[in-house]
């Protein structure tokens with residue numbers, strides 16, 4: 001379950017309804033947002049996109065937020081509504097907004113800043129490995145064990161794991177039940 005990032009929009013635009021597209025289709029307003037997420041090492045398919053106008057979403061958003069999901073409110077109307085509903089959120093300028101922030105690099109930098117503000121977790125992947133100077137919380141899913149005898153003890157208490165994507169290593173306490181099948 002990696003649906004820890006929830007982006008709440010207001011409602012489907014008339015244009016989106018006309019075209020029959022939704023957030024997940026990466027069309028219209030979603031394009032700059034998806035580009036920003038990819039640049040931050042986040043797969044849009046790991047995120048949830050909902051519209052506040054769809055009242056069925058309210059309870060799901062509330063529950064997810066109470067379970068620690070990061071909720072991003074896109075646009076002032078949604079930010080106001082979530083405040084009213086007492087759901088904690090991080091504000092996000094709607095990707096369709098006019099003006100200077102719409103410039104691609106600027107919007108990507110802005111979204112990354114808001115993700116850090118929300119303490120969102122970034123996913124380290126081959127396409128977007130964690131950089132050495134990266135900040136924020138990163139998840140490393142593709143780990144390999146690179147041996148547990150670096151300290152010279154044949155059955156040491158720790159195992160060393162390495163992320164196949166970024167090369168970072170960790171020493172972990174060896175789980176007792178890890179051997180055998």
Ligand SMILES: [Zn+2]
Pocket residue numbers: 124125129130139140163164165166167168
């Ligand atoms: Zn990594």
